[in-house]
Amino acid sequence: MDILIKQARLSDGEALQDVGIKDGKIVAISESITENSVTVIEAQGRVLIPGLVESHIHLDKALIADRKPNKSGTLQEAISVTAELKPTFTEEDIYARAKRALEMIISHGVTAVRTHAEFDPAQGFSGFKTIMKLKEEYRDLIDMQIVAFPQEGIFKAPGTEKMMYEAMEMGADVVGGIPYNDAPADKHIDLVFEIAKKYDKDIDLHQDFSDEATDISIEYLCKKTIAENYHGRVSVGHLTALHALEPERLNEIIALMAEAQISVMALPATDLHLGARNDLYNVRRAVTPIRKLRDVGVNVCLATNNIRNAFTPYGNGDLMQIAMLAIPVGHLGGADDLPTVLPMITDNPAKALGLQHYGLQVGDNADLVLLDTKVKADAIIDIPERNYVIKNGKITVEVKKEVTIFK
Incomplete structure (x- = not known):
């Protein structure tokens, strides 16, 4: 042996x-x-x-918190700060930071990762190409899935639709999307499915990242998934708006998610930091309802999202610490609940990523x-x-x- x-x-x-x-x-x-x-x-x-399986991270945006801080701690400022910094990113800069972040997660036991790599007409494919390069360089240390991610939207950033197809031709493993940052959300979702079906790839969306549930598209996504027979091939990250739904409505949507076999990547480190910033008292946790999703049979994963940037100004790449954070946040510390947490960073994300022989x-x-x-x-x-x-x-x-x- x-x-x-x-x-x-x-x-x-x-x-x-x-x-x-x-x-x-x-x-x-x-x-x-x-x-x-x-x-x-x-x-x-x-x-x-x-x-360990890291199912949602942004290696290309890691380790930039010291360059321009998000002083309000809001999602809006995080987006604006990052948009301001992106034009300053060189391929060498992205490579150095992403490599450092990748080695951080490897040292903490991650053997497979799904990373979102973004592009847009302003910055081109510099970050995306760099992450593709790292995938090849580190293939003996970690299995990498790269998501083609249009952070700035598709329709509201003319030229991005063409780039989505180009990213798939360049070797992207998964089709990404961000319906809440584009209009209309249903058309954004339709296009993502069109691309995914053309290349026979899975889908991973940044979904309904909001403190409120006034304008969500998860129900449309579920119905689209079922109609396209894409059961088990769609994942969503964040999904924080669900926590604001009334119980009856929440139960309806979660049941639909279970039927569509949609996986959820809960991101407590980011969502706790950015969420509920406008609450003056009785401040909400603003994290997707992990327990309720789990109890209905939705495949729930825990992931890092960002390491030390405007969205998450801390972190060391240790997925165990993310899981530990989720225990009190999601009320997962009970005798019957605790054993369900380790699978959220092992078996569950392996299922979401479609890992074979895991x-x-x-x-x-x-x-x-x-x-x-x-x-x-x-x-x-x-x-x-x-x-x-x-x-x-x-x-x-x-x-x-x-x-x-x-x-």
Whole structure:
């Protein structure tokens, strides 16, 4: 074998397991494997999980908070500040920042990522091309899906429609969109589907990012998804407006989302920061209703969105910290709720991204993370070190930490 992980905890309350890896695959799982291996990792009861999956991030806009801050903390200023900065971005600048952000998430155990790469007639494809370059450079360390993302809208930014098709021809993996920042929203959605069907690609939209639910298009998106037989191939990020709906109306829409098999990427770090800025008292959380979506069977994921820019002026690329933040925000700390959180950064986003052979069974890809905790139920709340990250059957990250307490 190439790697043998000895005595790892795969599940609480069950015997420790040896996990054998060869040629990039998990080839054996047993209480005792005696076959020789090139590399042996002594897990000593620590928790082994599939690689973390970052399902919504903007690498091309990372690490610019120090250049021009968003002083009001509002979504409107975040958009305007970023629009002002974008013309100053060079390909070298984008490359350096995106590379640094990418290595941050890799070091924290992410083995697959979906990143939105934007373009518009003003800035061209400089950022998009740079992210495509990084996808190739880092293919041995992380699987990257690149979303063709029209941040400034399509119809309100003439020339963008043509660029959407060009981005797909250049190799974009997913068709992106932002209905709430374009008019009319239904036509924006129609065009995204037209492009997606032409290239047989999945769809990932920035959807209904607002404190209020007065002008939402999620219901139209669901019906369009069903009509086009695109079940399970559409994802949405943010979706914060749902939290403002009356229960009866919310339940109707969530049921429709479940029927359309739409995945939701909840983005608590960003949405808590930007949301409800105009509330003078009893300030709302302004995060999509994670529990209600989960309970009806919607595939819910947790993701980072941005790292240190006008939308999210903090973050270090640790998806575990995002999940920990979601626990109190989404009331997910109960005994029955806590076990549902780890899948929101592993199995659920893997499903949303359509990852093949993902998991921790014989035959699955050897994309694994060994955590410095011995209780799987505590995998999030410990925010443990990622002792080893394994990608395609090779060790890509190793972290050793020694703590000495002096009395």
